[in-house]
Amino acid sequence: MARLDREPVATGPLITGIAAGGRFRINDTVFPGALLLTPEDAQPWDAPALDALTPDDVALVTDIARAPEFLLLGTGATLRRPPxxxxxxxxxxxIGVEAMDSRAAARVWSVLRGEGRWIAAALIAAGE
Known part of the structure; x- marks a missing residue:
């Protein structure tokens, strides 16, 4: 009988859950609020008010050596449109921008990174 092995997932940070207050869990680390993700790193983010968001606010994840296909923007508890x-x-x-509520963005991040897609994310805590 042939074995059906799951293909290996992409390396880098994967969101493994959402903790109390809508905070994101990356492996065993719970980030205290907003989060910036690249395929290689996860960093806490001092997110501005969404209506004041500028490209400089996400430069840490968009100005990387290999530009992301798009930025996945988690806008908090509900979908809100960025400026x-x-x-x-x-x-x-x-660099395209895909906005959605942060819980949906966390799920999409894990699916797309599992496919090996080269994306970036800026996620406001899902409880905000």
């Missing part, structure tokens, strides 16, 4: 100027500035650099 048009923010989206336009990233799109001008060929």
């Amino acid at each position: 048009r100027a923010f989206v336009a500035a990233l799109e001008a650099r060929s």
Whole structure:
């Protein structure tokens, strides 16, 4: 009988859960609030108010050697639209922006990284 082994998942940070207050768990570490992710790293993020978001606020994850396909933007407990100027500035650099509530964004991050996609994420705590 042939074995059906699961293909290995991509390396780097994977969201393994959402803790109390909508905080994100990466492996055994719970981040205290907002989070920035690249395929190689996870960092706490001092997120601005969504309507004040600028490309400089996410430069840590978009200005990396290999530019991400797009930025997955988790907007907190509900879907909110980011400023048009923010989206336009990233799109001008060929980085798309996909906004969704942060719980959905956490699930999408894990699925897409499991597929080996080269993306970045900026996630506001899911309880906010």
